[in-house]
Amino acid sequence: xxxSVLTAVAWPYANGPRHIGHVSGFGVPxxxxxxxxxxxxxxxxxxxxxxxxxxPISVQAEKEGLTTRQLxxxxxxxxxxDLQGLGLSYDxxxxxxxxxxxxxxxxxxxxxxxxxxxxxxxxTGAISPSTGRTLPDRYIEGTCxxxxxxxxxxxxxxxxxxxxxPADLINPVSRIxxxxxxxxxxxxxxxxxxxxxxxxxxxxxxxTGWRPNVLKFAQNLVEDMRPRAISRDLDWGVxxxxxxxxxxxxxxxxxxFDAVIGYLSASVEWARxxxxxxxxxxxxxxxxxxxxxxMGKDNITFHAQIWPTLxxxxxxxxxxxxxxxxFGELNLPDEIVSSEFLTMSGSKFSTSRGTVIYVRxxxxxxxxxxxxxxxxxxxxxxxxxxxxxxxxxRRTNFELANEWGNLVNRSxxxxxxxNGAVPAPTAPQAADEELKALSRNAFETVGGHLERSRFKxxxxxxxxxVSAANKYLSDQEPWxxxxxxxxxxxxxxxxxxxxxxxxxxxxxFLPHSAQKVHELxxxxxxxxxxPEIREVPDLDDAxxxxxxxxxxxxxxxxxxxxxxIEVGRxxxxxxxxxxxxxxxxxETGPEWAPIES
Numbered sequence: 001x002x003x004s005v006l007t008a009v010a011w012p013y014a015n016g017p018r019h020i021g022h023v024s025g026f027g028v029p030x031x032x033x034x035x036x037x038x039x040x041x042x043x044x045x046x047x048x049x050x051x052x053x054x055x056p057i058s059v060q061a062e063k064e065g066l067t068t069r070q071l072x073x074x075x076x077x078x079x080x081x082d083l084q085g086l087g088l089s090y091d092x093x094x095x096x097x098x099x100x101x102x103x104x105x106x107x108x109x110x111x112x113x114x115x116x117x118x119x120x121x122x123x124t125g126a127i128s129p130s131t132g133r134t135l136p137d138r139y140i141e142g143t144c145x146x147x148x149x150x151x152x153x154x155x156x157x158x159x160x161x162x163x164x165x166p167a168d169l170i171n172p173v174s175r176i177x178x179x180x181x182x183x184x185x186x187x188x189x190x191x192x193x194x195x196x197x198x199x200x201x202x203x204x205x206x207x208t209g210w211r212p213n214v215l216k217f218a219q220n221l222v223e224d225m226r227p228r229a230i231s232r233d234l235d236w237g238v239x240x241x242x243x244x245x246x247x248x249x250x251x252x253x254x255x256x257f258d259a260v261i262g263y264l265s266a267s268v269e270w271a272r273x274x275x276x277x278x279x280x281x282x283x284x285x286x287x288x289x290x291x292x293x294x295m296g297k298d299n300i301t302f303h304a305q306i307w308p309t310l311x312x313x314x315x316x317x318x319x320x321x322x323x324x325x326x327f328g329e330l331n332l333p334d335e336i337v338s339s340e341f342l343t344m345s346g347s348k349f350s351t352s353r354g355t356v357i358y359v360r361x362x363x364x365x366x367x368x369x370x371x372x373x374x375x376x377x378x379x380x381x382x383x384x385x386x387x388x389x390x391x392x393x394r395r396t397n398f399e400l401a402n403e404w405g406n407l408v409n410r411s412x413x414x415x416x417x418x419n420g421a422v423p424a425p426t427a428p429q430a431a432d433e434e435l436k437a438l439s440r441n442a443f444e445t446v447g448g449h450l451e452r453s454r455f456k457x458x459x460x461x462x463x464x465x466v467s468a469a470n471k472y473l474s475d476q477e478p479w480x481x482x483x484x485x486x487x488x489x490x491x492x493x494x495x496x497x498x499x500x501x502x503x504x505x506x507x508x509f510l511p512h513s514a515q516k517v518h519e520l521x522x523x524x525x526x527x528x529x530x531p532e533i534r535e536v537p538d539l540d541d542a543x544x545x546x547x548x549x550x551x552x553x554x555x556x557x558x559x560x561x562x563x564x565i566e567v568g569r570x571x572x573x574x575x576x577x578x579x580x581x582x583x584x585x586x587e588t589g590p591e592w593a594p595i596e597s
Contacts, residue, residue, distance in 0.1 A: 010295035025296030049094035054255030093549035099540025104265035115322030142169030218304035423489035522569035
């Protein structure tokens with residue numbers, strides 16, 4: 001029975017191009033999951049976009065001599081191109097600077113306010129002495145007053161996980177210019193997190209299937225919840241639709257507040273763009289739908305604590321109760337799929353620190369599937385993982401080129417040379433049936449891993465089928481069976497059947513090369529659909545246009561099952577699936593990301 005599956009993907013911040021550390025957390029895992037779910041026959045809605053509000057955008061705009069809107073426009077397009085090149089199959093990848101997003105954010109806020117979960121509060125705000133500009137919490141660093149960690153941010157300490165205020169930090173400094181911020185009194189609106197202590201804690205206690213690191217982190221947060229600001233003193237953000245606030249030019253919603261609501265606003269925009277304005281409800285108000293959220297571990301707070309409380313507050317399900325908001329009773333997350341960090345030489349990827357490999361540079365030289373495979377099989381699924389060129393070269397050469405590429409090449413080459421088409425299995429033996437049973441059974445095993453977002457285990461199991469097929473060919477030696485063409489044809493048919501099965505198993509990981517293998521096996525049409533960049537007008541202001549990612553995924557042929565290969569289908573000599581990399585790359589790295597000696 002088909003299920004409705006929401007894939008909600010963390011929103012990349014639009015202040016620069018994406019590096020491979022970013023996409024290892026939110027990008028590739030979410031796409032592998034979504035492609036599998038579509039192949040399994042489920043109705044998937046995969047949404048996200050660029051996060052474009054907040055002071056960091058304004059700071060970067062000044063550096064580049066652009067207005068904030070121009071900078072957001074620039075990197076919205078750059079990021080959309082990066083993600084399209086990587087083959088991330090969004091149903092809609094949009095942005096937060098749309099009329100639709102503003103409206104949805106304001107409606108969620110008003111529902112929270114009506115239900116009593118928003119309170120005004122006078123607090124201290126951090127100001128840059130040299131510019132007078134408000135400093136965002138994440139742009140202030142210092143020593144954590146709780147655990148003593150040197151490098152805690154103004155909103156939380158990544159070491160102990162506690163929520164912080166910038167004024168709490170010991171020796172706070174601005175990450176922008178190193179100066180000591182000034183703290184001044186200002187009035188802001190706060191989300192009353194303590195009013196969700198019981199309801200959030202009870203809900204988290206039912207999340208038994210979550211990754212242990214995510215669940216433990218979220219449960220620890222409940223023990224000490226304090227009101228959290230949802231407004232800021234700046235002019236770049238979603239306006240606050242409340243008397244006494246809406247006319248203040250320097251009061252806007254805090255960027256974190258509007259960004260998490262983007263999952264809902266993107267779903268609403270997708271529905272409006274596809275001709276059925278209520279279609280989003282299939283994934284948001286139907287209790288049988290499932291919602292999976294993908295991000296890096298630094299976003300757990302916002303997805304396992306903040307976003308559920310916003311949904312509960314809208315639904316009137318917090319400790320204070322309340323009435324259901326304008327969007328109906330919205331579904332809470334079913335799972336928070338958080339990855340650890342992909343590091344480089346032990347350090348977190350960081351553009352500001354120069355520890356970075358940009359996605360577009362990687363794609364230009366190595367293509368998308370090698371990166372997708374590396375992240376899937378060797379990435380930071382459950383623990384921080386160091387990216388090295390040595391490991392990338394090894395995985396590409398020995399697993400993709402030697403194992404998978406070689407199996408495809410020699411199976412199709414021999415069949416094309418001897419038969420010109422897929423041969424009939426005229427003399428099958430036990431070894432043939434054993435291998436075919438192994439590949440058929442792998443669908444349940446690999447699919448089970450993908451259902452639970454165990455991408456590394458799933459990729460390894462798929463490659464186990466590939467290794468078994470290579471061993472089978474080496475054992476059967478069809479190139480020596482010229483005097484026994486019936487047996488040779490049975491061996492080649494078996495090999496081609498398992499190539500077809502393995503290609504299906506690897507499609508979520510390697511969608512670009514899967515399309516090529518489909519065609520090498522004589523297939524036509526779209527096997528694994530790719531996202532498209534479409535230029536669209538803002539739904540609420542036709543004078544504004546921007547790029548979105550969308551795709552025609554329902555028409556693709558890829559399905560999660562073993563399909564009998566068609567006897568007689570014409571075959572021709574294949575071209576290599578993956579080029580082997582120069583081993584020297586493992587020692588030097590490419591020119592644009594050299595290994596420092």
